[in-house]
Amino acid sequence: MFSNDGFLTGKASSSNSGQTHVFTSFPNSAVDPEDEHFGDQSSDTDKLVLPLPATAADAKPEQSYVWQIEYYQKYFQIDTQQVLERLAASVTPRPNKSYFDSTIRQNPDLYGPFWVCVTFIVTVGISGNIVNYFHLPDAEFQIDFSRITLSAILVCLYWWLMPTFIYFFFRWRLNRIEYTFLELLCLYGYSLAIFIPVSVLWIIPINWLQWTLTFIASLVSGSVLVVTFWPTINSDHKRLSAISMLVVLLAHLLMAVCIMFVFFHISDSNINPKSVTTLATTTLSSTSTLTATTISTTTVTPKAV
Amino acid sequence: MDTDQAPFLTTSTQGIDMIEGDITLPSNRTNSNELSTLDEPVLDTIKRDLGAVLRKFGYAVVPRHSSTLLQQWDLWGPLILVTTLAILLQSNATKSSAGAQFAEVFTLMLIGSIAVTVNSQLLGGKISFFQSVCVLGYCLLPLLLSAFVNNILLYIPTKSTISILHIIRFLVVMAAYAWTMYASVQFLGKTQQPNRRMLVLYPIFLFYFLIAWLIILHAHPK
Secondary structure, eight states, rough: BOOTOOOOOOOOSSSTTOOOOOOOOOGGOOOOOOOOOGSOOOGGGGGGGGOOOTTTTOOTOOOOOOOOOHHGGGGOOOOHHHHHHHHHHOOOOOOSSSSSIIIIOOOSSSHHHHHHHHHHHHHHHHHHHHHHHHHHHHOOOOHHHHHHHHHHHHHHHHHHHHHHHHHHHHHHHHOOOSHHHHHHHHHHHGGGGHHHHHHHHHHOOOOHHHHHHHHHHHHHHHHHHHHHHHHHHHSOOOHHHHHHHHHHHHHHHHHOOOHHHHHHHHHHSSSHHHHHHHHHHHHHHHHHHHHHHHHHHHHHHHOOO | OOOGGGGHHHHHOOOOOOOOOOSSOOOOOOHHHHHGGSOHHHHHHHHHHHHHHHHHHHHHHSSOOSSSHTTOSSSSHHHHHHHHHHHHHOOOOOOOOHHHHHHHHHHHHHHHHHHHHHHHHTTTOOOHHHHHHHHHHHHTHHHHHHHHHHHHHTSSSSSSSHHHHHHHHHHHHHHHHHHHHHHHHHHHGGGGGGGGGHHHHHHHHHHHHHHHHHHHOOOOOO
16 A cells, blocks of 8 residues: 555555545535536535535636625626617617517516616716705705705616516416516616606706706606507406506606706705795795786776777 | 554653644735734834835826736725815805715715626625725726816916816716726726626716716815
8 A cells, every 4th residue: 555655556455456435425615626526426416515615717707696696697697789789679669679688588688777777866966966066056056965865766666566467467467477577677668768868968057958858758768668568458348458558658757747847946946945936936926926917907998998 | 442543642752742833724925924023013013014005106107907806805995085085075165064075075985886796796796895995996086186186277277167177077077087088998907707797887877977976076165
């Protein structure tokens, strides 16, 4: 067993000669990643196995846990080209071809929706700040983070709640899972993309322009949503399908209107509250006096006549 | 006793053979020096760390390809930069809101760095969390310089809402922003495969844009 210079050799003259002893009951942290015998271990102990280090050459790829980054990487398998395609498709409602089937269904991702929401919140915050900046003298201006957090919560809630409702609605109504929750999240996230340029245009302080933009934007992205859901809901009772599509559109419009009003209030709230009330009272009083004078003149003039 | 064990036993009768060696893994220089730096004077440690931080500042300002910023990351530079920036960006602070303003900027920086880093990891980048935070923090240096310049320019009184000074400030900050983006693209862009590079760079673009925006909007400290 021992050669002349004291090292172990393969040759042994004892009864253990010719046998190689394979250890099987060792902790997995002791595994040499290059050891090819590792794969022989039984798989029913998988649940107790610590995950192999990421540098392991032949690591089993499926074994990732909720607290590991690799678990979430499967939601981010997307390229730049695909993201751009989905963004473009979310603003073009095409009644014949559902972009959902052609693009999202194979590979729903969370990158696009998440960063579209974040960009939306950021542009709303920045545009609101610009609106404030022009209304206040330089010295009194402060960045108000509370409005930004409010709009952030609103947008994120919308992004998550609507897919939840639709998912459960389809599940209850159709008794099957037509769209997975991830696909719905993806769809709703991309549908917010049109509001990003719109929120920049919302800075322009013309009232009818803001309302028109709101309507057009929510109509366009809402119709993309409706077109996507239509083939599924069409097989159902006609009235219910119409109502549900209308609800989708209205929810979209409501979200846009809420953001626009938070905008308006961004422009008003940083003004000294006293001036807001004085502004309100002066407008009210001026309109009331105006109406009073017009009424009095109209009542007076017939008498004069 | 077996005859083939005899050589072993005979050598053992001469005393135990001391086996010497190093069980530590072959490491780079810094690891093997770790133990020995415990004994050096404090001034040496400070000088060495300070030198490393300053060298990284140099890399951030003049971006050239070097692995120093990534391999030997440290968080001193980002901490100094973020704290200085948060102090500079305080304006119109009443006694109670000064702390809140500092916290806002600091939190924005922290959450932004975390979001960008997690995003780049999720997209399959081969960069670790602290390396990314380190690079993002160090590349902030041009924006900090522009905040200094901004503050100095704010002391020049101006009457109108939009004056030439506003435009100069805006341009200075935008130039610093472009410089910052260029530096961070040099470092962080290379860690990602080419078909996803824009996906990783876009959050960085947003993050630095937010910070540049905070600097532009900074009004006169009273």
